[in-house]
Amino acid sequence: MTATMDKSLERLRERAAAEGLLDVAYATADSPFGTLLLARTPQGLVRLGLPSEDVEATLADLASRISPRLLEAPAQLDEERRELEDYFEGRRQEFDLAIDWQLSHGFLLRARRGIAAIPYGETRTYTDLARQAGNERAVRAAGSACSRNPIPLVVPCHRVVRSDGTPGLYAGGVEMKKRLLAMESQDE
C-alpha cells in the first residue's frame, strides 16, 4: 500500500471511531511467546488471542459474535499494548485496563471475574475457583472458564493450577504457563 493510502486509512479509522462506527478495534502486539492479538470494543478489552490461536478464525468469530464492524486500529489499543509490554518486562504486576466481559456469561463469567482477582505471583486451584464462583462441584466448568478464557494474561488463568500443585493445561501450551508462573514467582 502506498503512503497516500495509509494516510487515507488512518483518517478513516479516526473518523469511524469518532462516529461510533468502530465496534471492534484490533491490533497485534509482540511478546516473548510470539505475536498476540488484542481486540477491544468501546467498553474495553474483549479478546486476547495467544500465539497458538489462529488469527483469521479469531477475527471471524469476533465479527459474528460481536459485530462485523471490525477494523485493525492499533492506536485504539495503545494502552493495552503498553501495559502488556510492561508486564512482560517485569515492570507491571497489575493491569489497569477496562474489560468488556460480553463473551462470558453465568458461571463462566463469575469464575473469570474470580480469576481476574488472583494477585500476581499467587495461584489458586480449579477447586478454589469453582467454590468461589458459587459451585464447589463445578470443577470441570472452572476448567473451561480457564481453557476458553477470551482474555488470557490480563485475566490471568495461568494462575489457576491443579490441586496437586502441577500447572495443568493452558490454551497457549503448558510450557507457556510454566514460564509465566516462573516469571511471576521470581519477583522480589
Add this chain to the structure above:
Amino acid sequence: MAELPPFQTLIDEHATEVMAVLRGAVGRDGAEDAFQETFLAALRAYPSLRDADNLRGWLVTIAHRKAIDHHRARGRAPVPVSAVREEAVFDPDPADGEVWRSVAMLPPKQRAAVTLRFASDLPHEEIAAALGCSPEAARRSLHEGLKRLRKELA
C-alpha cells in the same frame, strides 16, 4: 443470513480499487473525501447487509453514488470559469491501471462523463443530472472524452 467477514477484509481487498475508481470519477482532489464518505457509508450499512456474495460490487456501487454526490455538490456551487479548465493532475499511483491514469488526465467534465457512463453504467440522462448539464452536453462530454482516450491509448 450470510456471515459477514470482518470489515477490515473489505479494506484490505478493495480499498485500492475504490480509490482508483474515485480518482477517475471525481479527480484526485475530490477522491480523498469521496473515499472517506464511501467507506463510512459502507461501515454504517454493513451490519444489516444481507448478501455477502459481492462485497466488491457493493463497495463500488457506493463509491459511484458518492462520486455523483460530489458532482451534484459542485454543480450547485458557483464554480469559477477557470476551474473548469483546471490542469488535470497526473497521479503516478502504480495501483491505477493505464486506463484510469488516462481517464484521470481528462478535463473534469469529460472525466466525469466517461467514468459515470462506463464505471457506473449510468444512462446519459442521469449523467446529465449528476453533472448539472443538458443530456446533449453530457453526450458531447462523453464523446470528446472517449475521443481523447482513444488517441492517448492508441
